[in-house]
Each structure stands twice: as structure tokens, then as C-alpha cells.
Amino acid sequence: MWWKFLGVFLVLYSIIAGLLIDVPALPVIHQTIRNLFYHVPMWFSMFFMLGTSLVFSVRYLSGFRMKDDLIASGAANTGLVMGSLGLLTGMIWARFTWGDFWTNDPQLNGAAVSMMAYLAYVVLRGSIDESAMRARISAVYNIFAFMLLVIFLGVLPRLADSSLHPGKGGNTSTMEGLDPLMRMVFYPAAIGWILIAFWLLQLHNRRRALVQGVKLNNQ
């Protein structure tokens, strides 16, 4: 329970401090650099959700308990929500700094491809009626989808010749160049949003467990 309050507190802190601190004056992005505190944590929480999904898919395959399948699919759904928020906020930010909603940037295209891979996961689940078969096939596919995510968001943008995103395509890393005062807001914001995402995941799964009659904890 305590971690939910911690998450709320950290995000509140990041909202208030993120608007009030002085940020370095930079060309082009100007004050919109503050979006770092709100846009980037969406992707961080997406990664944590999809990582949780992978862990529970592997757990399902090693024990075939429906509980693990329920958590894995719930985490993939929550990850998709966080990723969509990341895409939308990123598009708005890109429109006013890079000039277009969608630029031909390896990071953006990679994000689009990996979101598609997870949408395919949802479609795949929806197309199988028999629950044990659905759980098994989607768990195997989920491992593949996570590999795609790592390749398209973690590896290829870094190997690309150029990217507008910091830390990619030979740019200096975001974290290396980050202003120390901004770090004091960015890290709490990221942790806070990750905790909020886990809270949403827990609520989502508890509701589905009630409806499906699955027991989540060993009562």
C-alpha cells in the first residue's frame, strides 16, 4: 500500500517542481524541455509494464497457472496504454520543436513498430477462444514481442546514423548531458510514474480476476 502513496507523492512533486525550477536556456526547445519530466516517464513505465508481462509469460510457460496468464496480459495492456500516452505526448512535443507530428526518426519508427507488435498480441489473444491454448500461444508470442521491443527501441536507434533523440545515433546520452537540477526532478518523476503504472496494473488485474473467478494471491 505504501508504494502507491509514494508514487502519488513523487509525481505530485515532479509536477510542481518540474514547472517551478529554472531550466537551462536551450535553442529550439526552450521551456518545452520540461516535457522531459512528463513524456519520458511514460516510456519508462511502458518498459516496466512490458517487462512484467514478459516475466509472467515465462512464469506461465513454466507452470501453466491461469493467474500468471492474467497478470501477463494485463501488464501488456497497461504497457500499451502507457506507450500510447508516450507516443501522443511525443507527437505534440515534436510538432512544436522539430516541426512535424511525425519525423523520420529511428526512435519514433521503432516505437511505432514495437507498439504494433503488442497490438498484434492483443489481436492474437482475441482470436483464440480456448483459454489454455490462448494463454500458451500468447505467452510464446509475448517473448518474441519483447525481443522486437528491445531491438527496435533499445538497439537499432543507437546504431542509426542520426537521430533527433538524445542518446541515440551517436548523440551524447540524455543522462550524461542532463542538468543536475533537472535530474532532481526527472528521476523522482520516472520512479513515481512507474509506481503509478504498477498501481493501475494491479487495479486492472484485480478487477479481471474478480470477473473471471481467478485467485491472484494465495488466500
Add this chain to the structure above:
Amino acid sequence: MESDKFFVVAIVMAIIFTGLAVYLFLLDRKLSRIEKKQSEMMEELKRKEQE
């Protein structure tokens, strides 16, 4: 910084987020109550089957 009135925006956003957090918290409590009720019903069913 004073003339920017950034703090007004900060207060508004903080209120909105707090509202959402309170909503999540109430939802959480409601779920706990339903979970408790469901497990009680399950136990009662088991007891009746044994009788």
C-alpha cells in the same frame, strides 16, 4: 519567475492529479471490499458442500 505565474499552472495540475489519485484510491478500496465479500461467499459455499 514571479511574473511568469508558473506556480498557478503548477497548482492547477497538482489539483487535477490529486483528484485522479483520490479516485484511484477509492476504486482500490472498493475492489478490496468486493474481493473480501467474494472470498467469504466462496468459503460459505465450500462449507455448505461439506455439510
